[in-house]
Amino acid sequence: MSDLLERLRGRGWRMTSQRRVVAEVLDGDHVHLTADEVHARAAQRLPEISRATVYNTLGEMVSLGEVIEVATDGRAKRYDPNAHHPHQHLVCSTCGTIRDVHPTGDPLADLPAEERFGFAVSQVEVTYRGLCPSCV
Amino acid sequence: MSDLLERLRGRGWRMTSQRRVVAEVLDGDHVHLTADEVHARAAQRLPEISRATVYNTLGEMVSLGEVIEVATDGRAKRYDPNAHHPHQHLVCSTCGTIRDVHPTGDPLADLPAEERFGFAVSQVEVTYRGLCPSCV
């Protein structure tokens, strides 16, 4: 079953067929779909589902912290359901393929107080870039 | 004078009033304007300058490595003229303000070989997030 779906149910979400299908499409590891890709896959199971609903549902999942928004290329945002397993991203500069990766160390600790300009820093995103094996 | 402008001139660029104005608008530290903001400021000095020219000029500056493209929010890209001083970014989660920051350590070294999945990793971007002093 879908872990994501279980967690959403547990938060008292009104469960509709549309939300169920979006959650199911997003389930798994190394999933980094655009909103449009989510819509296309959801529509295979539920042909009438609208784009607006997919955007709404993804936005709510992000607000709830169940899904992470990833903007690796300045084009469409991608949605990563792996929110409960801290990780960073490795992106191929040529084909755009994305992998979840787990660097050692704590990047937050690498930002000294005098480089924080009074901000309450709470989060850090790291994006590694390079060529994947297929793009040599 | 504008350092950026000097470097561009040194590369044999054909200097037009439009390019000069765009380079001047981008000059400085902690500058992270969107293309539209650049256009607005440029238009104060040169009212007829077109959006297309601003996009073209910014794109060329990025290709030449004189300006860096920053995508911190999935909305409009921002342009950072501080390309010759390696740095990362600190972004306010509420108002979007951006500061250049200089973390210690080398994030590239923190990605072990077995987490590289055969990629030739060449680059890493770090984005810190939190609340700025004004947004408490």
Added chain:
DNA sequence: TCTTGACTTGGAATCTGTCCATCGTAGGAT
């Protein structure tokens, strides 16, 4: 079963960025 407020819909609107045909001009040649 009824009720109601939350959810869905699809199309219009917005925002960001690219493309293209045409016009203008910087800067080397004369």
Added chain:
DNA sequence: ATCCTACGATGGACAGATTCCAAGTCAAGA
């Protein structure tokens, strides 16, 4: 100083991603 021409500028059309909105639908508690 003037002429040429290739490179740059223009603006309007176009495209992709996302948001907005008014109207219709439905999940779930009473």
